[in-house]
Amino acid sequence: MVNLGGSMMAEDASSSFPDTSDPGGNNGENMGGDGGGKGDDRQQARAPFTMPGVLHYIQHEWSRFEMERAQWEMERAELQARISFLQGERKGQENLKQDLVRRIKMLEYSLKQERAKNYRLTHNGQEPESETQGPDDHAELDSQVPMDADAVSSQPHSNLSWRQGRQLLRQYLQEIGYSETILDVRSFRAKNLLGLLPADWANTDATDSDPRAVAARALQDSERSIFETMAFLQTGKAAPADEDGSDSDEDVSQSNKDSRKGSKRKMPDNLDADTQEALDEFDFLTKDESGKSKSANSTDGKEWGVDAQAINRMKEKYRSEQERKRHDQVSSKSALNSMMRALETEDGGKSLSEIESSGKSETAGGGGSMNPYFGAGDADIDAALGLTGDDSNVDISDDFALDDNEGALPKKWNLKYTLRSHWDAVRAMQFHPVEPVLITASEDGTGKLWNLAGRQDAKSGAANGDLEPIYTFRGHRGAILAMDMSPTGDMCFTGGRDGTVRCWSLPSTNIDIYDKFDPKVLTETLKGHGDAVWSVAFHTSDNRLVSASADGTLKLWEPGNNNPLLKTFGPPSGNMIPTSVDFVSTEPQQLLAAYAPGHASILDLETGRQVLSFDFSGEEGASVGRITQIVSHPTMPVTVTAGDDRKIRYFDNNTGKLIQGTVAHVEGISSLAIDPNGLYLLSGSHDGSLRLWNMEKRVCLQEIAAHRKKFDMSVLSVAFHPSRPLIGSAGADGLSKVYG
């Protein structure tokens, strides 16, 4: 992004030079200065300025600002996408942490069970004396974090398993970021803080009804619970060396006795103690976050406040859960699971609103570049939640959010098929005029025919979930670079690096790829070009074909004729090379041709003379890059071009004047397609994306991340189905994709 912006700015600055200095006839001495310098220069130069010169300058400045603004807007959209991506990532981390906490609890529970079992075994089936409840009741307590410390001393046999368990817990906590030093620091602080404990215990129960107070206390609680856990772990380490136990040991066992006292009280109190423990676990999360925010020195307390509230809500949930559990004897695992789910819906709801707000600004800016980020965000969350298993809620709600966001738009295109059978970059794709059939042409030297409706009968394709081609066109020696289909859909024409144009009759759409070779499919090979053929176009009502080659010429052919080459049109000047051709839809006797560098014109088919040359000079003069594709509007006298300079330009066929030209992609645009009604324009770029545009309003309706890069090439071709709601793209990664 930075790089791109940089190069773009550089381009602007250099191109603005001649324009600003020319009208004044001045030298550009002051132009190198900052804004102030510029202003001076303008004043000095005012006298010799002519009215048109000034107007021109203002217009120029205006267009430059517009462009910059568009650029900034894009940048902003991207940054916003980045923000939501990071937020998503944070949520993923939270969930991961929660899962780990859950695991810790499960481990503790099983450890306890194991201990009880061990005790029974060693004491001839006696119940453990320290347990006032039977094993069944014990299940209720499974989420109690600190074990009864004095139970250890009364059971010397289980000391070993205790120590192992502690080690394990230590490991878990280290994995989530509690390193040795932190442990030490915390345990030290724990000693100071633990004195507050009893008061806190009483407080919490009393003020549960006040959510604000709870949020504030959540911090304290969580800190305490962490310290307890930490200190508890520390004992594991310190105990072997220090028989008496450290201060913190004593403190902890003290507090544990407190809690145990609680648990020995009547049932309701017991529940509260349990709940308290579990809640502390959750606060633990909040605490960690707030710790982070402190260290980052950020002041977005509001963010964390929201989170704390969310956790409060969860606390309530858990409390009622616990209540129910007491009666139903639900296992703690499922309870925790449902809590996780509750949390996730919470997250989903939140991200929904986030997406909506950022989405609004995005549509305004015309930049849809956030989609790829969202994809990545989802993937990351998925990865983070890989352990949880029940994380689908997050994804679903995200999708809905996007749908809602773009609900006002005509249609959202989604990937339907990925066509994978080419070895190398796919250069061209085109749909059959009626059938759900398409042809792709690739640098691997083959063209392939695909029948999207034939999915079911494809022999092995159905099993693999892959759609397989039904025919392979072999004939070109080397890469195929261009392709067009006849309006009836029974012929197609390919141009290759070998300089030939080949005409193929389309086999039946029921053909099997493993049928016998029929040499008659290749009906004709048109030879005559001396270099690679880069563009072919077949006339919609005439049996005529035009091809553009790197040898500098355009050739007009009549396939099937004894002498198929009708005419050869040389370049308009010198070393110009045609890059793209099309027929003018509103004038059947005219042809559109784009030339490198930076020239495009309308030619007369009969005379080959230039009828009109499109005027690129309205902008930054010589900075027009290579035009990669030129297409004719299907119903209006309008021509659209796309180029390396990332711009899509609309021209008036009658005057040759530029109607509008805007930067449309982050990198060079490789291809364009217009839907048969002339309402929508599809552009494909080397930035890997497709963009769908409203032709009338010239705003971007949707962006689709489509293809990967091979070297600096990505999307190479885009297409609309002439009669069905299908669009397609083909790319340098060898894939073709169909969206519906």
Next chain:
Amino acid sequence: MTADAAQPVQPTVYRRNEPGTRREDWCNWPMMTFEDMDSTLNVQQYIQQLIRQNASDVDKILTPPEGQEEGVWKYEHLRQFCMELNGLAVVLQEDCHPETCNQMTATEQWIFLCAAHKNPKECSAIDYTRHTLDGAASLLNSNKYFPSRVTIKESSIAKIGSVCRRVYRIFSHAYFHHRQLFDEFENETHLCRRFTVFVTKYNLMSQE
């Protein structure tokens, strides 16, 4: 936006074959080191770059860059072989007719059955060639067996061997029955030599 704002303009190289590129300028861009290729198609890029540099330097082309996982290396090479073999198939289409070569044979010893069909059958040589290449394109691009071009599933490595075996028969048929075409093709591409070194190096075929 004045001249001061203009960062030092680095001549950015775009490695693209843009429309209008002349044949001799095809892929004619500064070489890239393997480390600099950050694309997921880096292995393909690297192999094609080496071939373009000197197609006859078979050993260099087949030497993987340091740290390259072997599965992907073999897979991408096989893709490249199948792609270039298309060139041989195109040549054969003009010379190898079902009437003259109605069976896929190399020496008289074996008749190869075309495995592309449910029940393998005796296709003519040109059909065998086309079907084998199309079958390889389906298999090696299959989402099931080769979903990624960055890592290859262990279970799919075996498929590489079977594709090699079938593909090799196309070379041998051309060698024994269309010698002149084969020699012309080989002089241009050194494909058969590269393929032989490849299968020997990675021990992908049992017999010669």
